[in-house]
Amino acid sequence: MLSRESSATLMSAVTAFLNREARLQDEHQYEAWERLWTDDGVYWVPANGANIDPEREMSIIYDNRSRIALRVRQLMTGKHFTQTPQSNLRRLVSNIELMDEQPGGDIAVASNSLIFESSLRDDTLWAARNEYRLRHVDGDLRMAYKKVVLVNNDKAIYTLSFLV
Amino acid sequence: MNVVRRMVQWNELIHPDRVHGSLYTDRSIFEAELQNIWYRTWVYVGHESEVPKANDYVVKSIGPQSVIMTRDEQGKVNLLLNRCSHRGNQVCSYERGNARSFTCPFHSWTFANDGRLVGYAFPDGYEGQDRMELALGRVTRVESYRGFVFGSFAADGPTLKEHLGGAAETIDRLVRTSPEGEVQITAGFLKHRVKANWKFILENECDGYHPAFVHTSIFGVADSMIGKLYGGASTALTRDYGNGHTEIDLRPEFRKRDLPMSWFGTSEERLPDYAARMKAAYGDTAAREIMIDGTPHVMIFPNLFIAEIQMFVIQPLGVDDSVQHVTALQFKGAPDLNRRLRQQTMGSVGPAGFLLADDSEMYERCHRGVLARNPEWVFLGRGEKRERRDELGFRIGHVTDEVPSRGIWAHYRKLMETA
Numbered sequence: 001m002l003s004r005e006s007s008a009t010l011m012s013a014v015t016a017f018l019n020r021e022a023r024l025q026d027e028h029q030y031e032a033w034e035r036l037w038t039d040d041g042v043y044w045v046p047a048n049g050a051n052i053d054p055e056r057e058m059s060i061i062y063d064n065r066s067r068i069a070l071r072v073r074q075l076m077t078g079k080h081f082t083q084t085p086q087s088n089l090r091r092l093v094s095n096i097e098l099m100d101e102q103p104g105g106d107i108a109v110a111s112n113s114l115i116f117e118s119s120l121r122d123d124t125l126w127a128a129r130n131e132y133r134l135r136h137v138d139g140d141l142r143m144a145y146k147k148v149v150l151v152n153n154d155k156a157i158y159t160l161s162f163l164v
Numbered sequence: 165m166n167v168v169r170r171m172v173q174w175n176e177l178i179h180p181d182r183v184h185g186s187l188y189t190d191r192s193i194f195e196a197e198l199q200n201i202w203y204r205t206w207v208y209v210g211h212e213s214e215v216p217k218a219n220d221y222v223v224k225s226i227g228p229q230s231v232i233m234t235r236d237e238q239g240k241v242n243l244l245l246n247r248c249s250h251r252g253n254q255v256c257s258y259e260r261g262n263a264r265s266f267t268c269p270f271h272s273w274t275f276a277n278d279g280r281l282v283g284y285a286f287p288d289g290y291e292g293q294d295r296m297e298l299a300l301g302r303v304t305r306v307e308s309y310r311g312f313v314f315g316s317f318a319a320d321g322p323t324l325k326e327h328l329g330g331a332a333e334t335i336d337r338l339v340r341t342s343p344e345g346e347v348q349i350t351a352g353f354l355k356h357r358v359k360a361n362w363k364f365i366l367e368n369e370c371d372g373y374h375p376a377f378v379h380t381s382i383f384g385v386a387d388s389m390i391g392k393l394y395g396g397a398s399t400a401l402t403r404d405y406g407n408g409h410t411e412i413d414l415r416p417e418f419r420k421r422d423l424p425m426s427w428f429g430t431s432e433e434r435l436p437d438y439a440a441r442m443k444a445a446y447g448d449t450a451a452r453e454i455m456i457d458g459t460p461h462v463m464i465f466p467n468l469f470i471a472e473i474q475m476f477v478i479q480p481l482g483v484d485d486s487v488q489h490v491t492a493l494q495f496k497g498a499p500d501l502n503r504r505l506r507q508q509t510m511g512s513v514g515p516a517g518f519l520l521a522d523d524s525e526m527y528e529r530c531h532r533g534v535l536a537r538n539p540e541w542v543f544l545g546r547g548e549k550r551e552r553r554d555e556l557g558f559r560i561g562h563v564t565d566e567v568p569s570r571g572i573w574a575h576y577r578k579l580m581e582t583a
């Protein structure tokens with residue numbers, strides 16, 4: 001158990017991390033966002049519920065670290081037409097909570113996010129529950145795992161080509 | 165019956181090398197398509213492997229209509245309309261499950277999973293009523309081909325086999341990719357919605373002209389062999405099977421490479437278990453041929469697209485509102501291949517897919533584009549002068565030619581003209 005002070009310190013570091021991640025995503029700073037990942041990072045956006053088995057069932061995104069890099073490289077070409085022009089984005093991150101500690105010492109964090117996307121198609125509102133495993137690497141926090149559960153992931157959804 | 169049908173002169177809107185933009189945007193044309201295509205011809209609904217056990221069900225659709233595909237106690241597959249025969253409430257609100265019967269939440273009428281009305285709540289008041297008349301509605305004809313279940317609302321018309329015609333062979337080609345000769349649909353669907361007319365999706369599936377441009381961002385950063393298949397120097401073909409079915413036939417390119425599993429960007433060495441099972445099932449020579457030729461890239465009109473490693477089902481909801489339901493193909497007896505198929509499929513399709521996000525962007529922009537009044541036409545003439553026929557008499561062209569679109573529109577015109 002963390003003492004009250006150390007958990008407050010951790011909370012503020014985590015909050016700063018999540019806010020920074022949100023800004024990098026909203027501002028299409030793809031490479032800086034990629035640097036937030038650990039080398040074994042997993043980026044998961046399930047479909048059809050929160051708890052499907054991504055090794056057996058289809059997910060909207062189920063990227064290992066090299067596929068995260070590929071996703072970023074595709075965005076960087078400037079020819080990923082669904083992001084040319086780029087979506088205008090702003091997201092609110094809230095309800096940040098430290099969750100039970102993970103084996104191996106990763107910090108488990110959960111939050112909610114509400115994302116406003118304005119694109120050529122239309123304006124779209126996305127809402128999600130996010131779960132993270134964060135890790136201290138060389139004094140900085142990094143993401144080892146990010147799961148984004150869209151509240152409407154069981155329905156037909158429009159193209160989601162920004163970093164969610 | 166339909167006013168629109170009498171008013172529209174289809175031959176004025178559909179020419180061999182161009183179609184009128186209003187065909188994609190006019191609401192009354194969309195309504196006429198529901199009647200003449202979606203509620204009349206054979207439409208793909210689901211796969212038998214989605215309801216493997218007695219009493220399994222899964223909710224599917226035909227156009228905007230919700231259809232429950234059930235396997236009843238006898239093992240028969242039924243296509244029931246999700247509409248209570250009392251006051252119309254939807255009787256099934258879960259996407260899948262196992263149930264002997266469906267009880268309507270409104271007044272508790274209960275229907276067996278073969279559609280029969282088995283009980284009313286407070287049965288007094290129904291003296292003399294014939295329950296048989298109050299069964300759930302059914303899709304009029306149901307037939308399946310190698311596990312693929314199709315439905316038609318028309319009492320008569322061509323059989324499914326007749327409708328599939330030459331394209332049936334592409335499904336044969338697909339299932340033999342399994343050492344046990346069966347496709348399984350078990351990975352769940354991604355549902356990707358687009359603000360575009362369904363025919364833009366239909367045409368895009370066998371448009372071999374666009375990949376070099378639309379998918380340049382991913383071909384450039386992933387070392388993919390796909391790009392070359394769609395280049396100017398490719399020997400791959402487009403084919404029009406008639407009845408609206410179209411194909412991009414990549415076999416000439418794969419045969420040139422002469423490497424088993426190259427169609428999937430892998431090799432026998434990386435799938436030793438699969439390769440061994442294929443040889444045991446088909447013999448060395450046939451297994452090698454199958455593993456070189458790969459799976460088809462075929463669009464079965466109007467809504468089933470088999471795209472080598474994945475399957476799409478196109479659903480029109482409105483004139484400018486469509487859903488692409490997509491899942492990884494899984495082959496019975498091929499666990500090592502199936503894992504890769506799922507991973508690749510998740511990467512490439514669905515709302516965040518490396519390929520489909522850009523395709524979908526194109527349909528949506530086309531849809532907004534054709535709302536412009538001038539020029540009025542969509543041009544489909546690429547390769548018209550160099551079309552030829554293959555040994556079976558089907559029209560073929562270069563992989564970048566618009567043979568498929570011309571085939572689709574010729575069939576569409578026939579369906580819309582013959583009410």
Ligand code: FES
Pocket residue numbers: 248249250251252253268269270271272273
């Ligand atoms: S509407 Fe179904 S029982 Fe009344």
Ligand SMILES: [Fe+2]
Pocket residue numbers: 374375378379519523
């Ligand atoms: Fe494409």
